[in-house]
Amino acid sequence: MKGMKMQKSAVFLFAAFVWIIGALLPAASADLTIPHHRQGPVIDGKGDDPCWQNLPWHRGFFKLGIRTAASQQTQFKVFHDNWKLYLLIECRESDMKSLVCRTGTAANDQNRWKDDSVEINLVPKQDARNYYKWIVNSAGGISETALEDDNTGTNNFKLDWSFRSGSEAKTVLNPDSWTVETAIPLHALELGGADNVWRFNIGRNRYAGKPRELSSFSPLSWPKHGLPGEFRLAELQDLKLNKFLWKTEFQSGAVSRDKTGKLTADLTVQLTNETGDFMLAGIRAGLYDKKDGLISSFTNLYPPRSFTFRKMRPVPLKLSFPANGKYTVRLAVVRADGKALSARNHVLELNYQPVSVTVKKPVYRNCIFATMPDKRIAAEIRVDPQAYNGDTIKIEFTGGGKNITRELPLKDNKALFQYDMKELPDGTYYLKCGSESVKLRKLPYLKGEVWFGEDGGTRVDGKPFVPYGWAGGVMRDPAFNVFSTGFGATRSEAFLNWFAASRKVRPDVKLITTPFCEKARTFPFKIFNYTERKNRLTAVQRELIAKHLAVIGKDPSLFCYNGSDEPEGKDNIPEWYSDVRDAVEEFDPYHPILILNEGYSEIGEYARGGDVRMPDCYVNFLEPDTSRRPLYTVSHYTRKARQYGPGWLMPQGFCWNLGNVQPPKIGRPPTFDEMRNQAWQVFANDGKGLVWYATKEWSWLYDQIPIASSYIGQEVKLLTEYIVTSPDRSLKVRTEPEDPNFQAMLKRVGNKIALFAVNTSRDPIQAKFQFENGPKLLHVLGEERTVECSGGFSDRFAPLETHVYISDAPPEGFETLRQCKARLAAARKARFTPENLIGSGPLNRQTYIDIGKGRIPENLPVLTASSQHRTAFTQNVNTLYFLLDGLRPEKPDQNSIYNAWMPQPKDRNPWLEIRLPKEAEVREFRLFAMREKGIIQAEDLAIQIRRDGKWEELAVVKNNQAHRIVIPLQNVRGNHFRIVFSKLRSGGPRPGRLLSEVEIIGAYR
CATH class of the missing domain: 3.20.20.80 (Glycosidases)
Structure with missing residues (x-):
């Protein structure tokens, strides 16, 4: 009998996330207010309930991508009751007979956006990495999805169409408009880290009449609805979110089959209260197949369990299922009155096996490696008592010329097989029990072999x-x-x-x-x-x-x-x-x-x-x-x-x-x-x-x-x-102030310890550590100090500070943090040459992108060139400005795609033009040439100045072999210069890195 393998685990909801929003993104004034009312409407599309009567209409929809008013306007009203968000949306329409509604009322149709429809978007957290979308067409058909940033920085989002919130929507068609009335439950949203200011938008897809018109309440910079970072800010008045902050996570469970053949999964849900309060709660669950069909359900409400803040409690859950496979469990945390507090989807793989064999040792790939000191195997055999009746179970272990048969005693429907393979030859072995067979291998040595221990740590050739x-x-x-x-x-x-x-x-x-x-x-x-x-x-x-x-x-x-x-x-x-x-x-x-x-x-x-x-x-x-x-x-x-x-x-x-x-x-x-x-x-x-x-x-x-x-x-x-x-x-760790996100772990090797402690907060913290069998003195790695330890100790942490405590003093010559930071300060200082008129140091990536679009900061020169070769990493930037960053490598290194000018391969006489922000007195040019494959390509070059509309030559360099090229000038006045390469040395790569840095020494007058 084998349990389940988790495929999609719990979503974590942390009440402590709330504090970070203030530090994460400074509070911004909301564009609209969503009021709080105690009583919600009847969802029928009419919008004639008293709760709507005194609310204002929000108007002013723009066409997507441009700040032009939509020809067919939309208006809406909105409020919440601390459980649901309610919206009444009116879509003006001059051609009601041409409404497009191909998807009708089919549940959660992914093509609903192709109908005349509205898109309701909620972004609870201001980081805009995740948001939710509801699409309602003119027939009242509703589709919903949860979206997550795809981590490419391109405003693309992954859509999870399995998301279900239990929302309602109804529509009414009028002579010159159609209206949507909808209620969206808040409990289905991930609200850890949210406050009462959300990003919010309503979009509209209009296909009645030509051409189609896509519009939005928020002015969006691109013709797409999926730009959550640009949605308007909405303040939800008197919003209380704590009650929705629960964490649910499945533990491995048992799967059994009764005499009638019915399969049942006995599961355990670890339920954690992150609300900040004492609460009573239970669970309600439904098991769904791939076609979203309900197979079975389970309710554990009475009596409700009590949950203290931040305490985890196991809750049993029993679900029947028809056959082995992958299923979705929709799990809701509910109050005693059945009102939902949280709802999440979990994908589980449920498999029934009357007899299962699980290798416990070795822990990795069922393989014995040559460099493993312990070559014993251990396997657990589990049986379903409904399918197997007996006090012992027979196993066979074969391979390497061996054929071992044993009768193992069963205890609590489990048996344990152990064998030392030290003397067995390398090869493939099988452990059989009934119809179950597990392959094991004893491997010959391979230089550099990699395996994992029971601690999860890596070994290469047997060494940590x-x-x-x-x-x-x-x-x-x-x-x-x-x-x-x-x-x-x-x-x-x-x-x-x-x-x-x-x-x-x-x-x-x-x-x-x-x-x-x-x-x-x-x-x-x-x-x-x-x-x-x-x-x-x-x-x-x-x-x-x-x-x-x-x-x-x-x-x-x-x-x-x-x-x-x-x-x-x-x-x-x-x-x-x-x-x-x-x-x-x-x-x-x-x-x-x-x-x-x-x-x-x-x-x-x-x-x-x-x-x-x-x-x-x-x-x-x-x-x-x-x-x-x-x-x-x-x-x-x-x-x-x-x-x-x-x-x-x-x-x-x-x-x-x-x-x-x-x-x-x-x-x-x-x-x-x-x-x-x-x-x-x-x-x-x-x-x-x-x-x-x-x-x-x-x-x-x-x-x-x-x-x-x-x-x-x-x-x-x-x-x-x-x-x-x-x-x-x-x-054991306590912090002042209390911070659940302070990270600490104690490791022990023999009678020595190491303690890793990290303040993830941007505020100072005092931490107290307690543990057993510690030394009397601990060294703080890299900090040139010690702490006295008697069953524990206390220490101060600056914002974002890390302390690593160890039993032994660091070895002689180990660089301290003070020394390293002094080295960092020296490296930063070395980026700037005194009297260099054009040095910028490293700029922010966005600044390089802005320069690539022609937006050059006033304090920087304007650089142009005969050509520049870009890579996939620099395609959107002006690479010439890497010549000002203060990095002057002679040979390619990890940064060479950024800090070098690479002319195009066919550009045999490249030039670089420099226009200073204002006139200066220049006495020297310094060029730093790159050497690739032993060759410096910059062989012959000249420095020119622009005067009276013509280029005049100031200095010439012939047959250059140097990395650092110093070209003195006679205190030349001007602001427009050019470096012209009349000859490139052959034999180097194409495209080749020509220069890594340019400096102009002088003074502005």
């Missing part, structure tokens, strides 16, 4: 290993030990060449790469294209994986495979990735595969698709010192990833420009402290690895990112054994 590195190119810095890349080629042998080239940079390099390769003439993939991942893995795809892994799987530089990149945003099914994981496990048992999700709930939905869950969690840092998501979101994602086994994280190590955040709130790079905060949040939640995103995504341009990530790497290297091991649960 914490993957810590970057997505992007390989670096010499020993602080990083893994590098992930999207490298793709049409031949598997090309991967081997790349591995070998990487070893020349780092002999000990460990690489994360794709398990996919196909012999096509073009790249990207065709057979493995994301459009080909919407059904189960095909035989052709599986065969290509087998052939590819047979070539690359034995390379010692290979660490693991990455089989996905946010598949939920590409409409890929989880089962395809599960099939890929099974194929990788079969064809290369030595290297794990990870799965990378962006959505929180999708971590669970796609968990079966990887041995490691490594979600990317970008909190989206905003100017001046806020973030779009709370910084503690990193902790939530890490815990979710660890819930399903080994868990790593891909946090934000770059400057992200967000398409749906309105100015002046623009993206920025994380600070040094925010980098360290993110990293230690991962480890303070028992995360076992971290890969920053990404060296080629606006990161290395900002000094704090490479310096902070390298510094953290030395910390990780020092504390590898602690990070790998399981946490010591004796730790």
